[in-house]
Amino acid sequence: MPKNCNFIGKLREVGLRPTKQRVKMCEVLFNREKTFHFTINDLVKMISEQMNQKISLATVYNTVHVFEKKGYVKEISIDSHKSYFDTNTSAHHHFFDEDTHQLIDIDKKDIDKINIKKNIPGKKINSIEVLVRVASDNQNQKKFN
Amino acid sequence: MPKNCNFIGKLREVGLRPTKQRVKMCEVLFNREKTFHFTINDLVKMISEQMNQKISLATVYNTVHVFEKKGYVKEISIDSHKSYFDTNTSAHHHFFDEDTHQLIDIDKKDIDKINIKKNIPGKKINSIEVLVRVASDNQNQKKFN
DNA sequence: TCAATAGTTTAGAATTATTATAATGTATAT
């Protein structure tokens, strides 16, 4: 979603009423240069800081999930104990920094096309995603292959 | 872990007392031909069925996590709402069937080596894993790239 | 414009997955 766009219009387009909570969420999520990775808690914190009024946790959960269903954000599976979301909804790859728990997009050009030489009978591939776990170079080193 | 091995000895090797609960868990997890993917609930159900005695949920949680720390099993991040474990602890790739919620290993030879052309300064790669989501061919089709 | 209504937000309760606790039970070393 481009910067500074008309969030009220965008919300109407997908059949959502442009309430002030939703418009504020759009600003926090989409009014930025780069892809944004967040957890529900991150979002509640940021919205609370930017609004004179408190926002309910349930509203943030509900609205994020509506946005997910409508394709505005996408959930990333990294850690089964926390839900991470991404404002980049295309299938793409990530670094996950195990020290800081930060997600970083991997540019499509920085990874070769993945070719799966086998398929599951009767099943179609929906997505192929790579997760590269990284950590500080001078500690916590594990082998990989 | 090979089939029909001495679980009591294996447990002792990593400093775990071979209680009947742990031996039973070993049998369920490792006494099989192929890699096994499971959730804690799967395991409780299977163990309960195979033992005359009930096993506590907490024991299964605790023991699975001890096994994980000791490198007998490995957690797989697929779905942020459920923890999947795998008896294949090497870094490898998976199909995830979105219809049945089943995990299937991808053989190393069925996927080309992944080459990441960029790195994060000061960070070392710990693992590279690919997740291929599949679903029934005649429904639920999404584009991928 | 302004009420009717359909949809939204909210606080708090409910649910689910997981972890901690404290009492009881058991494997092991001596």
Next chain:
DNA sequence: ATATACATTATAATAATTCTAAACTATTGA
């Protein structure tokens, strides 16, 4: 055999998420 350290258990606690029902608000159309 017995003491002791470690395990198991039922249950309580916690954390993340979802549900609920009442209050609130944006939209529609008279």
